[in-house]
Amino acid sequence: MSNPFNPGAGRKPPYLAGRDDIVRSIEQDMTRVYDDAEGMRPIVISGLRGMGKTVLLRALYDFANQRGWVVVWAEASKDESLSKKLAQSIYVELRKLRSSEKLAGRAFEHALAVLKSFQLKIDPAGACSFGIDVSPAKGYADSGDLSLDLQDLLEALGGAAREAGTAVLICVDELQEAPIEDLRPLNMALHSIGQSFSPVPVFFVGAGLPTLPSVLADASSYAERLYRYYTLDPLSDKSSEKALVEPVAGQGMAWSPEALGLVVQEAAGYPYFIQQCGFSICEQVDGPIELTMVETLAGIELAREELSRGLYRSRWGRATAQGKEFMRAMAQDEGPSKISEIARRMGKGDPSSLSVLRDRLIKDGLIYSPERGLVAFTVPGMDGFINRCGEVD
Ligand SMILES: Nc1ncnc2c1ncn2[C@@H]1O[C@H](COP(=O)(O)OP(=O)(O)OP(=O)(O)O)[C@@H](O)[C@H]1O
Ligand SMILES: [Mg+2]
Numbered sequence: 001m002s003n004p005f006n007p008g009a010g011r012k013p014p015y016l017a018g019r020d021d022i023v024r025s026i027e028q029d030m031t032r033v034y035d036d037a038e039g040m041r042p043i044v045i046s047g048l049r050g051m052g053k054t055v056l057l058r059a060l061y062d063f064a065n066q067r068g069w070v071v072v073w074a075e076a077s078k079d080e081s082l083s084k085k086l087a088q089s090i091y092v093e094l095r096k097l098r099s100s101e102k103l104a105g106r107a108f109e110h111a112l113a114v115l116k117s118f119q120l121k122i123d124p125a126g127a128c129s130f131g132i133d134v135s136p137a138k139g140y141a142d143s144g145d146l147s148l149d150l151q152d153l154l155e156a157l158g159g160a161a162r163e164a165g166t167a168v169l170i171c172v173d174e175l176q177e178a179p180i181e182d183l184r185p186l187n188m189a190l191h192s193i194g195q196s197f198s199p200v201p202v203f204f205v206g207a208g209l210p211t212l213p214s215v216l217a218d219a220s221s222y223a224e225r226l227y228r229y230y231t232l233d234p235l236s237d238k239s240s241e242k243a244l245v246e247p248v249a250g251q252g253m254a255w256s257p258e259a260l261g262l263v264v265q266e267a268a269g270y271p272y273f274i275q276q277c278g279f280s281i282c283e284q285v286d287g288p289i290e291l292t293m294v295e296t297l298a299g300i301e302l303a304r305e306e307l308s309r310g311l312y313r314s315r316w317g318r319a320t321a322q323g324k325e326f327m328r329a330m331a332q333d334e335g336p337s338k339i340s341e342i343a344r345r346m347g348k349g350d351p352s353s354l355s356v357l358r359d360r361l362i363k364d365g366l367i368y369s370p371e372r373g374l375v376a377f378t379v380p381g382m383d384g385f386i387n388r389c390g391e392v393d
Pocket of ligand 1: 006011012013015016017019047048049050052056272275
């Protein structure tokens with residue numbers, strides 16, 4: 001039997017467990033956007049590392065793609081302009097549409113011309129790797145003000161989709177990484193297109209770490225009202241069981257109740273760990289899965305070791321000596337830590353002396369602040385890793 005489990009960043013799980021409600025709710029919105037040919041409030045999905053944001057975003061992307069939407073996907077990163085990435089992805093999609101006959105036509109030609117104007121403004125030197133072989137649309141997306149130009153671009157794209165009887169989905173993963181010079185215009189453009197009398201059918205979904213809502217709010221004060229927010233929590237025990245049982249059902253493998261119970265308990269609802277555990281066990285067992293197998297060779301420990309390699313060790317290794325000291329102090333708590341307590345543990349009298357270090361760790365995506373005065377790890381299980389291995393260096 002080939003191994004059905006699929007651990008790894010963004011890897012599609014064999015069974016997407018416990019996300020029915022959120023998927024259904026967003027898909028309902030998308031269906032309305034499509035049917036009414038009108039946009040709706042943009043969405044933000046946030047959650048810890050490995051909680052399943054990318055695979056959820058991909059599920060929405062597939063939903064739209066299968067229904068003939070215009071689909072745009074970008075992954076934000078610190079040092080690259082999100083606007084350029086979006087422009088590039090829009091270009092790829094428009095080129096596909098152009099050659100597909102189905103949606104070809106004047107509407108998309110205009111969108112392409114607006115994209116050309118946009119590209120000339122954001123990348124006048126032509127450093128972008130794509131050349132658009134149409135003339136720029138004069139008077140569109142050429143003001144030099146990124147928010148207005150982005151608004152023009154989204155309106156042209158949405159208008160074209162409406163004319164062609166479809167809609168546009170824009171997915172941006174790791175949105176918290178996007179430079180503020182992009183986030184502010186993005187917020188403004190989404191805000192403006194939403195306010196028009198008949199908003200074009202553009203549906204935006206951004207995903208990122210728990211810091212994302214505050215990153216967006218720092219960029220524009222109205223971001224809190226602009227987006228609809230969803231949080232991805234750990235899976236319930238029942239969903240965790242499903243994530244483990246469904247993929248092997250009918251394959252001659254079966255979990256004994258004790259084996260299943262132990263994995264569910266150890267995984268604590270963490271989808272990445274569930275996927276890794278299922279994988280490690282299936283690599284070595286070809287038949288009924290008993291408790292001893294999970295306890296010993298095939299199960300928990302192996303999965304934990306894999307996760308250490310893939311998730312924890314590299315992050316830990318990148319932190320400075322001071323950063324490590326800070327995180328070691330955090331790892332003594334189960335759950336979020338008080339800054340004042342960390343300061344005490346580190347022998348610092350004044351907690352505010354840690355603020356630069358704290359901000360650095362937040363910027364690097366290692367920790368976040370769930371509430372004022374508190375910090376927590378962005379990767380579930382990081383505390384356990386540090387307590388087991390964090391003394392090594
Ligand atoms: N609901 C789910 N059911 C089963 N497995 C899941 C679920 N969600 C995610 N997984 C699995 O967990 C792993 C991590 O998923 P994913 O990469 O989407 O997380 P993420 O939140 O995007 O993480 P990161 O913040 O590192 O980008 C993948 O192997 C994926 O298959
Ligand atoms: Mg991801």
